[in-house]
Amino acid sequence: MWRWLSSRLVALVCLEHALDAAALVRLSEDGRRGAAKSAALQSPLLQGWMNHVQNMQMHFTKDVTSKPPADKHYKFEVKWFEQKVDHINKQHSGRFWQRYFVYEKFTETELDHTDYPLFVFCGAEQGDIYLEWQNFGFMLDIAREHGAKVLYLEHRFFGQSKPYGAEAFELSPDRVGLLSIEQSMADYVEIIKEYRGQGPVLTFGGSLSGTIAAMMRIQFPTLIDMAFASSAPVLGVVGVADQFAWRKRLTDNFAELGGADCPGLVRRGFNAFVWRNPAKLREAFGICEKDVPDAHWDMLLGMAWQELENLGNFPYPAHQSGIPLACTQMREVGPADDAKIFAKLLNLGPGGRLPYKCLDLRRWALLAASPSAPGAAATRRAAGAAGAATRAATGAPPSALGTQVADWAVGWSYMACTEVVHPIGANNVTDMFPPYDWTVAGLNAMCEHAWKVAPDVNYLQRRIDVQVERRGAYPPAKRTKAVAGRILFSWGTRDPWGTMVPSRGWADDVEIVEVPGGGHCSDLQTPGPEDTEGMRRARANISAILGRWLMEVRPVRHMKLQPFGNHSSAHPGQLRSFGKAHHAEATAER
Numbered sequence: 001m002w003r004w005l006s007s008r009l010v011a012l013v014c015l016e017h018a019l020d021a022a023a024l025v026r027l028s029e030d031g032r033r034g035a036a037k038s039a040a041l042q043s044p045l046l047q048g049w050m051n052h053v054q055n056m057q058m059h060f061t062k063d064v065t066s067k068p069p070a071d072k073h074y075k076f077e078v079k080w081f082e083q084k085v086d087h088i089n090k091q092h093s094g095r096f097w098q099r100y101f102v103y104e105k106f107t108e109t110e111l112d113h114t115d116y117p118l119f120v121f122c123g124a125e126q127g128d129i130y131l132e133w134q135n136f137g138f139m140l141d142i143a144r145e146h147g148a149k150v151l152y153l154e155h156r157f158f159g160q161s162k163p164y165g166a167e168a169f170e171l172s173p174d175r176v177g178l179l180s181i182e183q184s185m186a187d188y189v190e191i192i193k194e195y196r197g198q199g200p201v202l203t204f205g206g207s208l209s210g211t212i213a214a215m216m217r218i219q220f221p222t223l224i225d226m227a228f229a230s231s232a233p234v235l236g237v238v239g240v241a242d243q244f245a246w247r248k249r250l251t252d253n254f255a256e257l258g259g260a261d262c263p264g265l266v267r268r269g270f271n272a273f274v275w276r277n278p279a280k281l282r283e284a285f286g287i288c289e290k291d292v293p294d295a296h297w298d299m300l301l302g303m304a305w306q307e308l309e310n311l312g313n314f315p316y317p318a319h320q321s322g323i324p325l326a327c328t329q330m331r332e333v334g335p336a337d338d339a340k341i342f343a344k345l346l347n348l349g350p351g352g353r354l355p356y357k358c359l360d361l362r363r364w365a366l367l368a369a370s371p372s373a374p375g376a377a378a379t380r381r382a383a384g385a386a387g388a389a390t391r392a393a394t395g396a397p398p399s400a401l402g403t404q405v406a407d408w409a410v411g412w413s414y415m416a417c418t419e420v421v422h423p424i425g426a427n428n429v430t431d432m433f434p435p436y437d438w439t440v441a442g443l444n445a446m447c448e449h450a451w452k453v454a455p456d457v458n459y460l461q462r463r464i465d466v467q468v469e470r471r472g473a474y475p476p477a478k479r480t481k482a483v484a485g486r487i488l489f490s491w492g493t494r495d496p497w498g499t500m501v502p503s504r505g506w507a508d509d510v511e512i513v514e515v516p517g518g519g520h521c522s523d524l525q526t527p528g529p530e531d532t533e534g535m536r537r538a539r540a541n542i543s544a545i546l547g548r549w550l551m552e553v554r555p556v557r558h559m560k561l562q563p564f565g566n567h568s569s570a571h572p573g574q575l576r577s578f579g580k581a582h583h584a585e586a587t588a589e590r
Helices: 002-018 021-033 035-042 047-063 105-109 138-146 181-195 208-219 245-258 262-274 278-285 294-313 323-331 338-346 361-369 385-392 404-416 440-451 459-464 496-500 533-560
Strands: 077-084 095-103 118-122 149-153 201-206 226-230 487-492 510-515 583-585
Touching (some): 077 181, 105 149, 118 138, 118 181, 118 208, 138 149, 138 533, 181 208, 201 208, 208 226, 208 459, 208 487, 245 294, 245 323, 245 496, 262 294, 262 323, 262 338, 294 323, 294 338, 294 361, 294 496, 323 338, 404 440, 487 533
Parallel strands (some): 118 201, 201 226, 226 487, 487 510
Antiparallel strands (some): 077 583, 095 149
């Protein structure tokens, strides 16, 4: 873990030295212009969500230790779909190129090459989904078993699928106003129609992409036959979710894996910033500045907060979790040295691994404040470290660390201010974080300031349209025949987002699979030798359920495709030839 932290910070150092004084002045000007959006990223109302977005990136670049075996290094084909910019406003005729990836080799086992299942990954907060199949490789094992064609679809406004390029996030109805789940689902429908054969269509994903996969099944039941949603917080909505459950589960992970005293150590670390002694903190972190402004203390505190949430969201497998070592390091601090606790957590200060004598927070703050800063972090308070690490892991030099990471941070802050609204607060009683109440009024004020929008806090509940037996963590759904079934939800018992997953489905064919000891989306990850027996059993259960549904749906799909007065199926390519979109093709290889 500490090697990972050190590489994350050293990547920022390389970035820092690549910038001259003039560049820092430009960053300062950019930072002032982006102050409102930075406020949204730094707001405690969005903290869990925004930390999650960048932590997921870092988890896959540094935490996942096993590599796929040679027979599972899949070579997907990259393609581009000429997509409508606006599926709703018919007077808006703009187009953009949406990137997606295709793998067709499994279908070669089918005697009838049109009778294949279609597995569709619904991209979301992953941002750039290139090589995402290497991270979420479990479903490829199931695709291989059933001869499925596999699509990985990139969400509009992220990765390489940006309408209007650099203008994408301008405050305008025909720019960032076109970023929505509603528009992205319409995008996915268009591409799926191009690729479906006579077999079943299955959407899948994890976290928000899992929510979208489930919504695709609910909103388009004649097109999508089934869905698998891992760690999808579909019931994490206002009026249902317990705002304190998310951080309670994360805190319990530290107590269970790091020791019962570890949450108390974290509370002491936070207290050192709340009741700060500047001289002691400067010494603990080895800070260059004599007079440290409040904003720079907040930046350091945000880095600690982010690291705690990263460790707590991805504790699987327990024997490789960074929590025990983090708690051990913090435990070394004396009872009167609370200022050193988060320095130990972040491996900063005297004895840390930074390659210079003191920590220059001024330069870090300039890097963190600007949306156009090379390698700027997904959350500005994290001082660019996460974004730099993501790029550094690909071998890119500092000059190549572009603005893409900042883009997906800004994009997700907009979505969290419009449709993706999850209540996450803290009380410092059941959790170890500074207390604050998550309120709709507070979110409204922040989003109006940052984006000039009012959040649609009931969007997910309205579109999924499922009622619950009780409110709070792990709510059971009420039975209903009005909402589509054949949806499989999975959740890890150590995943904070699992507190927003239904504990019981709304129909017999809405299955819930509990993953013992699992973290966020850990069951979707590519299987490896480090997997626990509980994980293997959970994946076997998921595979069996999806396999049963595939066998049940295939005959039904055949009947649907029978033309009137003819007992032979028409070729699906002929059925779909009208209005077929143009594709530009290339090859993506590892």
